[in-house]
Amino acid sequence: MLLVIIAAALIIGITVCYLRSITIALMIVIGAALSIGVSYFVYRAIYRIPIFPFMNLMSAFILIGIGCDDIFVFFDTWDQEKLEWLRKYQDKLLAENTNILLNSTNTHDDVLLNQKVKPSKLKRPSNAVQSRHRLCLFEHSQEIRKLFLLEEALIEIMSNTLKHAGSSMFVTSFTTAAAFFTNMLTSIAQNSTFAS
16 A cells, blocks of 8 residues: 555656646546546446456556656647747737838838938937847747737647647557557456456
């Protein structure tokens, strides 16, 4: 029993360190516990099998491992998609700021042509001002993250994450399930029972 507690603590600890979220780590464990409860109900109530071998309890660790693997893939893809969205948004803001600066420069030239004012009397925006406009986007990236992760952005990020991570999560879960389903073909009773 001590080894079970140590293993669960290690799984939760590593997941918390990697994801930086206690809530998600606990949800993985709770999800595995609930699935074990449902499988026990199906085993006893529907299949009416009176014996529940101890080896079947080991499936909790397998479920937690599969859950952690899928969550790690999902969160890595989520972070990549979020950074990609923020990069696109910052590029869009940079393009808008460049257009504003170009329009103000064009207005400056129009004033010169219409009023025939000597160019020495009007000042153009300096390169320092233009570079400050560009740099302010990157200096305030935290504010951009807080302000601009709108509902539309979250929907776009989530849909892209599911597109990219869904297939990887399916393949990893399917190969693990296929490996355990092959145990049903064995003549060893414990392995066959564990697989079913």
